[in-house]
Amino acid sequence: MNLLDSLERKFGRYAIPNLTLYLIAGQSLFYVMYQAGKLERSATYFSAQALLQGEWWRIFTLPFDPPRQSLIFTLIAWYFFYMLGSALEEHWGAFRYNVYLLLGCLITIAASFLVPAYPISNGFLAGSVFLAFAALFPEFQILLFFVIPVKIKWLALLTWLGYALQLVIGDWATRVMVLSALANFLIFFARDIAVNARYGRKQLAKKAAGFAPRRSETVHRCSVCGITEKTHPEMDFRYCPQCNGTYGYCRDHIFSHQHKK
Secondary structure, three states, rough: OOOHHHHHHHHHHHHHOOOOHHHHHHHHHHHHHOOOOOOOOHHHHHHHHHHHHHOHHHHHHHOOOOOOOOOOHHHHHHHHHHHHHHOOOOOOOHHHHHHHHHHHHHHHHHHHHOOOOOEEEHHHHHHHHHHHHHHHOOOOOEEEEEOOOEHHHHHHHHHHHHHEEEEOOOOOHHHHHHHHHHHHHHOOOOOHHHHHHHHHHHHHHHHHHOOOOOOOOOOOOOOOOOOOOOOOOOOOOOOOOOOOOOOOOEOOOOOOOOOOO
């Protein structure tokens, strides 16, 4: 049993279901207040400097910081966030999804003390939700600009490239925020990354030794139905983070299988 399993057994009853919906509702309230001139646009930002000056409420307003775009783009952003967040909650369960967002917020807040005067929004945190969805459902297709069909994995690749560019040319504060907001993604997907890296090293070793992989060899196999990427090359395979061990599943069974403890 891993750490998340243990935490879920102890604190799972405190998980907030439909958390994405509550976050969007809170952001909507602040957005309306901004548009009505009742609040300054900086009211929901977080900065360590403001916290040290006694503005403790900014810890709690950070997740409710709304987008800064026009109404139409804000509505699109909320719809997209709801779709991604709801899918992650369905896949992981409410507790793990809560932990994913909470961990991202806590790491971001802690990192802000490295750049105390820098105002922080939740933009990079929302980006980590997108990357998590893309890692779990890379073949999911959306209509870019409501016209162009694009698989989510290609948009995720562009996002990673954009973050890498900000790490190279961005200022120190931007680099800190990018790394802190992505930390929860790297923590949650460490096992998947390690498994893929291990298989990658095996394949490179075989090629270096001059042995071509046999046609019967497979990398991914569904632990329920037994299909592989050889028998079903169009199928998407994922590793379940809730199973105790390295168990892969096809798209049809990733949600419906019984977790192995």
